[in-house]
Amino acid sequence: MFTGIVQSIGQLSTSEIRGGDRSMVFLAGTLGLDDVRDGDSIAVAGICLTALDVTADSFAADVSLETLRLTTLGSLQPGAAVNLEKALRLSDRLGGHLVSGHVDGLGSVVNIRGEARSQRWTFEVPALLARYIASKGSICIDGVSLTVNEVEGLRFGVNLIPHTQAATTFGARRIGDTVNIEVDRMARYAERLIEFRDQET
Missing domain, CATH: 2.40.30.20 (Elongation Factor Tu (Ef-tu); domain 3)
Structure with a gap:
């Protein structure tokens, strides 16, 4: 779950076709990824993605055909800016409203x-x-x-x-x-x- 309070503006670094869907790498901007592990969730432009290959300033994500069809990710080009938010912790303040990251x-x-x-x-x-x-x-x-x-x-x-x-x-x-x-x-x-x-x- 997320709050809809954007924590950083990131950027799409690369987008590659793999097995029919896509693998994307995002630069995290000022998000801070030292507490993020592979498998954690990050909202990218409001879309809940599973972070992979996490580094100090970037993370990758596998994006399914369903997500590519239903969201703007399918049309994003490298260099595009995206809103980023790490998943909500139980101890966090709920500044916005409860957001699932499942785009309708x-x-x-x-x-x-x-x-x-x-x-x-x-x-x-x-x-x-x-x-x-x-x-x-x-x-x-x-x-x-x-x-x-x-x-x-x-x-x-x-x-x-x-x-x-x-x-x-x-x-x-x-x-x-x-x-x-x-x-x-x-x-x-x-x-x-x-x-x-x-x-x-």
């Missing part, structure tokens, strides 16, 4: 506008994801925990304070970019419970 699908940036020192961003998602997004609820975008300000149809808006713009890859994002979306787990569980209730009545 892709969204796109449709508008960015200034609002005082902050920015208001609007995203569009497929209908299958839009049903789980609620005003004032939580959402994880590229590994960043955010609060939904408003929802209209397939679109929703969030507010980015200056720190978020500077400490994450949002500073380099533009209108039209594709992003990884993880909806709040509680919304999915609630839907499942309602389905079972309806089946029993």
